[in-house]
Amino acid sequence: MFKLKENNTTVSTELLAGLTTFLTMVYIVIVNPIILADAGVPIDQVFMATIISAVVGTLWMALMANYPIAIAPGMGLNAYFTYAVVVASDGKIDYMTAFSAVFVAGLVFVVLSLTPFREKLITAIPQNLKLAITAGIGLFIAFIGMRMSHIVVGSEANLVGLGDLSSPEVLLTLFGLGVTILLMARNVYGAIFIGMVVTSIAAMVTGQLKIAKVIAMPHLPEGILVWNPIAAMGDVISYGLYGVVFSFVLVTLFDTTGTMIGVARQAGLMKDGQLPRVRSALLADSVGTTVGAMFGTSPTSAFVESSSGVAVGGRTGLTTVTVAVLFMVASFFGPLVASLSSVAAITSPALIIVGSLMIGAVKQIEWDDFGEAFPAFLVILTMPLTSSIATGIALGFISYPIIKIAQGKARMVHPLLYIFAILFVIQLIVLPH
Template identity: 45%
Template structure:
């Protein structure tokens, strides 16, 4: 049955290899079951409910990707998008988390529509590489800032916006230790390095009396506090246009980049340079996002950590299905997730930030018309505490700089349209 369903022999793999690959991928991305509830619960969402929604959305995304697209790519609520949901949309812009969930659901529906009518390639190809790089790097800086804030390493200052916090506090010290452990273990090639670091810092918090013991295993919490709690009334506000677009574009670019990276590593790209069943893969991603919003979590996306499973030999959707099974088993570890303090996840956030910033090496720094919009995008995301504002100014500055530099013809129509929409948003809003 498995051979017929996943074509194991045709892809040069077997059940044992796929199971090991799935376990490896899960270990490298399992940190999300601790980090996502910690971030989203800052909006007032129930921690236990978000934990369940995270596990279920990840499992559903993995099952759809594995069974429908037959690709070894795992899914879960995405880093960066959860931070945007919490710190920009809810805490920054003042929307309720119910409205934010509605925006996530709408972005997922738009993603599905783009996948069905095959416009996605046109959009991806029409957005300049420099802008895509700037958006990713800007989110990285945004995550790094949040990590430092959660650890108490940087604090608010009326005179200088931010300043150095009490670096000798227990929280700051343990956050730094967690970051050092993360980088050290990753560099040594240890599987599950990020999760190990989070648990290690939590353990130290227990030893020093800063964390209260709640146990490890129990029945899953109720999902009722977040299930189907979407509020679509807030979407009538013109300011939500950029929010929905931000959710959509970040998810779209992140997914496209991950699919290319993992498929290349797995040698799944055909002779025409195409990824097999990419349409199904994108539909799996967008469907998981919409379902995840209904459950009570931010955008679900494809994880680049899937490469770790591919490196272990994973070549089919059975790898993704195994990851999904482990996310279902993780439902019974909610007490452990509830003990994780915010500073324990700071190292993970900073590590992910480093990965997202690495793409800046691909920017042509000799061409200011390409480099300047990247810097604008990168800096405005953390400084405005909003991914949406960074994306907006990125598109506006890219179009304007190209026009004033006499290179207006290099800009695609879609970039001009988006820049105009963002300008109208600021004028009207």
């Protein structure tokens, strides 16, 4: 089924690769509930929804596409869901309404994945804007990590300022960050997860963490949250969440496609520059996003941490089946995750470090070309400053064609980009955002 011989791998290698990938990405089952809890979603609900979406998306990737690429709720999009959509609405939009937007985005994503339009959309967006989106999200989530742990705090003079570095919470965060950085520097697989474990132990020793229970039967406190496409679309229309849906689709589109191609290239799975079974692979995150929204989590995407499994020999879907099974096992540790979620210092280092990895995309931006550089700069600058991925994307997509027209290069801009620019202008001026 997985064509192990054809891919020059063995069962034992695939199982080890699956374990490695799981250890490098399992932090998401702790980080995701903490972030979405700020939107009011029960931690137990997000915990199980995270696992369900990861299992569904990853198994689809394994069984339908036979690739060693794992799927789970994406970093950055979970922060956007919480802080830019729910919290920023000042009570006008609750998490149920926001999940309607995610559900609709998932359905749109499924349709796009079944047609050639997804590939055309990827081609239409300038490479420098794609890189800027990744970098901007990196700054955004790193800033959230520093804010959650109170390394930075609100300031009347400068909006933000340095927090009290002598406070127990900040000291624990800096300790966890230091441990994780050392592990990352030594190329230790699962460095982020191991760093969280060490920080948790330190939190217990210092009295900042108390664990009453570790294991319990998996459960969903609120059951299925969204299931009716018509009702979900009604919420999107009523609250003007078109820009939110578009942002979810756009960011997931680039994130997943870029990760998929990068990991596949690393594994030697590309054939003549093309990814075989690409449509089946692209459906994995689409299905995962739709199912995840039904149970209560933000959009899923392909995890770049899959490259760690590929590095130890993972080449087929057996690697990702292993990941999915391990996520199922993790579902029994809900009470432990709930306890860990009460201490921001345990997860903040993960956000900061993932942000640092994402900001690396700036090195590939063409900074010598003003027409490419300034729109990218706007995207990167405005995402963390406005706490909105959508606003960053909008300003980048509006400024890009305007500058190209001024440079006499209007024909170099894909027609779809002009359409996006007009839609974003309407969104920023007319619709809530």
